[in-house]
Amino acid sequence: MASKLISVLAIAIAVLPFFTHPSLADVPPSSPVSPGTLCKDTPDPSYCKSVLPHQSTNVYDSARLCVRKSLSQSRKFLKLVDKYLSRRSTLSISAIRALEDCRFLANLNIEFLLNSFQTVNANSKTLPTLQADNVQTLLSAILTNQQTCLDGLHDTSSTWSVRNGLSVPLSNDTKLNSVSLAFFTKGWVPKKKEGNTRQPKSKQFAFRHGRMLLKMSARNRAIYESVSGRKLLQTENNDIEVSDIVTVSQDGQANFTTINDAIAAAPNNTNGSNGYFMIYVTAGNYEEYVSIAKNKRYLMMVGDGINQTVITGNRSVVDGWTTFNSATFGKSLKPSASLS
Structure with missing residues (x-):
């Protein structure tokens, strides 16, 4: 560019x-x-x-x-x-x-x-x-x-x-x-020094042994470990802070049964000072079209893993849909959401 x-x-x-x-x-x-x-x-x-x-x-x-x-x-x-x-x-x-x-x-x-x-x-x-x-x-x-x-x-x-x-x-x-x-x-764009292609630390997520490092309250930690079946690793200074957590499950045992309902419940226009709002989506095939509005900022979505938590749909251009609206997951603005 x-x-x-x-x-x-x-x-x-x-x-x-x-x-x-x-x-x-x-x-x-x-x-x-x-x-x-x-x-x-x-x-x-x-x-x-x-x-x-x-x-x-x-x-x-x-x-x-x-x-x-x-x-x-x-x-x-x-x-x-x-x-x-x-x-x-x-x-x-x-x-x-x-x-x-x-x-x-x-x-x-x-x-x-x-x-x-x-x-x-x-x-x-x-x-x-x-x-x-x-x-x-x-x-x-x-x-x-x-x-x-x-x-x-x-x-x-x-x-x-x-x-x-x-x-x-x-x-x-x-x-x-x-x-x-x-x-x-x-x-306005500063000339980048040759060989300096590293992103600022603030834009990087912290991982250890392939797992994201998260920092959260005892209450949120208990919810996360219960729904995910995974223990959180020891926290460090550069861990990703989580302000709140809600869960999604198709069996009715969670806060919500659809991803869109969980997104609607997330706070609007947050500044990230308290961390991310996490939506944990348990295993299942979710037949819905998820759109994260630009006012849903600092939103993190976590699933149970590849081929476990699946968002699916059947829209196609052949049926009169645009390619833009055929996507099952989208967000409106770069800083609004983080997907994991």
Whole structure:
């Protein structure tokens, strides 16, 4: 995702016009350069130049402009999707499902862009690695969401005119967000040192002998050991803290009989200061479609093991479902849940 960029000082370009047109690799992000230089190493230079002002500008201002435009375009796209959905009586079930996916993903993208803009608008410097990674993940997720929307329209709506009305604006939105991501990578993402690919400790789960190290109260420990049949290992400073635990079992002997009911009971918008909310799902085949909403943060789900706890379903594109909605397990936002 990182942009490859070169540079020659702007003054040198003016004095020596016979120099090769520079790319952006070595240009300081705060230095004003021509749109041609800014856009040369973006995924679509021609499109990039069409959205930037004609005068010289820098990476930071260009990124802010592109993120603002992306936000505006995403809102317009959402209104367009709603317009088509208002005529759902004339659409097939598969078309409606594809549009509903696009609406859900467009709303997510708007939230991701708002969060990203808050960061780029407040800073004109390289960010700490974790903060830069978070924004880079959001901007990358937007591109994935747009492609998922487009795939759903193509897979389920091959004969209806709505697809054509959405494909072009969606394609342009994808180009614009690609430019935003390229500029953000150049201006805010720290250059990674060669060979340094280790993740921060805060993003790693602690394991010993193939088992996750968990830290919890005596009450929660008793519940966990009773339902899992496993003793917790001795705790250490880097163990994963568990704030509460609920259990799921199909025999009615647990807190819940379905995974979705357990998720609904989890607290909303927690900050993780007290640890994860654990849902322990005992062995069985759970025929349900599990979706973890973005407000269900710091949620951990643990099962009895491979081929023991199974989540299954039978949705398929052949039956009019989109690929996006055929998944039996999904979550809306990166920090919301941990799966084990």
